[in-house]
Amino acid sequence: MGYLFDPANWEWVTTENNLRFLLEGFLVNLEIALIAIVFSLIFGLLLALLRLSPLRPLSIAAGVWVDVWRNLPLIFIILYLALALPAPWKEFYESNVPEFFPEALQSGRVFAGILGLVLYNSAVLAEIMRAGILSLDRGQGEAAASLGLTYPQQLRYVILPQGLRRMVPATVSQLITLNKDTTLVSIIAIQEVMRHGRILSSGFGVFTGSDVQTPLLQVFIFIGALFVIVNYALSRLSRRLEIRERKRTTGGTPGPISGLEDQTALVAEASR
Amino acid sequence: MAELWQVLTDNWPEFSSGFWVTVRLVAVSFVIAIVVGTAVAALRIAPWKPLKWVGGVFVEIFRNTPLLVLLIIAYAGLRRAGLALDAWVAGTACLGLYTAAYVAEALRSGVFAVGKGQIDASLSLGLDYPRTMRYIILPQAVRTVIPHLGSLTIAMIKNSAIVGVSLLGLPDLLHQARLVNSRTFATHETFLWAAVGYLILTLLATVAVRKLETRYAIHR
Numbered sequence: 001m002g003y004l005f006d007p008a009n010w011e012w013v014t015t016e017n018n019l020r021f022l023l024e025g026f027l028v029n030l031e032i033a034l035i036a037i038v039f040s041l042i043f044g045l046l047l048a049l050l051r052l053s054p055l056r057p058l059s060i061a062a063g064v065w066v067d068v069w070r071n072l073p074l075i076f077i078i079l080y081l082a083l084a085l086p087a088p089w090k091e092f093y094e095s096n097v098p099e100f101f102p103e104a105l106q107s108g109r110v111f112a113g114i115l116g117l118v119l120y121n122s123a124v125l126a127e128i129m130r131a132g133i134l135s136l137d138r139g140q141g142e143a144a145a146s147l148g149l150t151y152p153q154q155l156r157y158v159i160l161p162q163g164l165r166r167m168v169p170a171t172v173s174q175l176i177t178l179n180k181d182t183t184l185v186s187i188i189a190i191q192e193v194m195r196h197g198r199i200l201s202s203g204f205g206v207f208t209g210s211d212v213q214t215p216l217l218q219v220f221i222f223i224g225a226l227f228v229i230v231n232y233a234l235s236r237l238s239r240r241l242e243i244r245e246r247k248r249t250t251g252g253t254p255g256p257i258s259g260l261e262d263q264t265a266l267v268a269e270a271s272r
Numbered sequence: 273m274a275e276l277w278q279v280l281t282d283n284w285p286e287f288s289s290g291f292w293v294t295v296r297l298v299a300v301s302f303v304i305a306i307v308v309g310t311a312v313a314a315l316r317i318a319p320w321k322p323l324k325w326v327g328g329v330f331v332e333i334f335r336n337t338p339l340l341v342l343l344i345i346a347y348a349g350l351r352r353a354g355l356a357l358d359a360w361v362a363g364t365a366c367l368g369l370y371t372a373a374y375v376a377e378a379l380r381s382g383v384f385a386v387g388k389g390q391i392d393a394s395l396s397l398g399l400d401y402p403r404t405m406r407y408i409i410l411p412q413a414v415r416t417v418i419p420h421l422g423s424l425t426i427a428m429i430k431n432s433a434i435v436g437v438s439l440l441g442l443p444d445l446l447h448q449a450r451l452v453n454s455r456t457f458a459t460h461e462t463f464l465w466a467a468v469g470y471l472i473l474t475l476l477a478t479v480a481v482r483k484l485e486t487r488y489a490i491h492r
Contacts, residue, residue, distance in 0.1 A: 071470070076470065079446070183340045216344075216348055217350065220344050224341040224342070228333060228336040
């Protein structure tokens with residue numbers, strides 16, 4: 001207990017250099033998350049549309065693809081890609097990565113990490129989006145068709161705006177999971193916050209006094225707190241947006257929603 | 273093709289022991305997740321503010337912290353603080369508590385989905401709060417959350433690989449696959465077989481949930 005509550009150990013975490021080192025690592029996580037989110041959303045939507053395609057072979061192929069990737073552990077996918085990705089692919093990434101990216105993202109291994117995150121999350125998001133589109137009343141598409149809209153136009157103006165909006169809460173909670181999962185790339189030796197935490201909390205005993213153990217526990221509690229803050233803020237934000245949206249579309253009385261998000265809490269919060 | 277089978281047969285002891293370690297890990301964590309999740313959900317819907325708050329803090333902390341961070345805190349971190357947990361204890365506790373936060377949220381929204389009118393009706397019939405929960409709310413709430421609990425179980429199967437990778441004393445399927453790979457260098461074959469192992473587990477869970485769903489469906 002003395003170790004956990006010793007103020008010296010906490011002070012050590014928040015000395016200027018250590019703090020900066022940890023925050024720099026955390027920034028790398030956020031950057032990886034951002035890149036993976038953008039590509040996962042794009043490919044997720046593409047996969048969802050392929051699955052709903054009227055062409056049977058296409059929809060079956062997309063279905064198998066989605067079911068395989070979303071049922072494998074993400075850490076498994078990342079480890080496999082890190083080992084099996086052809087070297088030319090990594091070199092291609094290394095020579096094409098934008099220069100303004102931080103040093104930690106310049107390595108070819110990062111490509112394996114991001115590719116793994118995108119393969120897994122685009123499959124999961126495709127399922128979420130598909131559910132959102134399917135939950136729409138068939139009449140919507142039929143009405144649009146009878147008004148003379150082509151299939152792409154129906155998607156663009158009628159089906160997607162409504163179907164995807166319904167799935168915002170589920171999508172955001174998946175993106176929060178993605179944000180947490182960026183820590184998994186530390187397994188393939190990408191220099192992000194977990195690695196920085198490890199470096200900080202191992203082997204610096206010489207500098208902190210010989211019989212003082214480095215505060216590993218405190219460092220990782222701090223890292224955990226960073227994630228809690230960012231993810232909690234994200235979930236609050238999504239809830240706020242959801243409520244505003246609901247007020248706008250239903251004129252102030254939020255009705256029940258079909259989604260994973262907690263319905264009653266939304267209603268209670270809206271009427272507060 | 274021949275090599276594909278050979279990788280499996282040559283390393284069968286590793287693959288099969290890893291598979292069963294994963295199964296045991298998931299089974300124990302599942303029990304922890306359900307028990308703790310139910311308790312936290314009860315706190316979350318308790319009619320007393322401080323209890324609600326405690327439940328809420330538990331959920332937000334365990335749901336928003338990466339599992340890998342929890343594992344390092346529980347295993348290496350607590351060891352530094354003088355509390356040396358066994359890899360199995362640390363692994364199942366982390367995976368269980370992490371999932372428990374999601375279970376609690378699922379149960380809570382299930383309880384709310386039952387509707388306040390039923391609680392009021394039950395209380396006005398003279399049943400006390402625990403009995404209302406036991407006989408009126410929970411039987412209905414559990415039914416509505418079966419699909420949700422199913423997807424959490426599948427998520428837990430996948431997350432168990434994180435436990436196996438980060439804790440040395442827990443040789444699960446992915447851990448063994450890495451071992452086999454470092455010995456045979458047959459990366460594609462080894463990981464293909466491990467993938468088959470994980471897909472068997474997630475597929476079984478999917479089928480089981482579908483069975484439960486139809487069995488306990490509420491016919492209106």
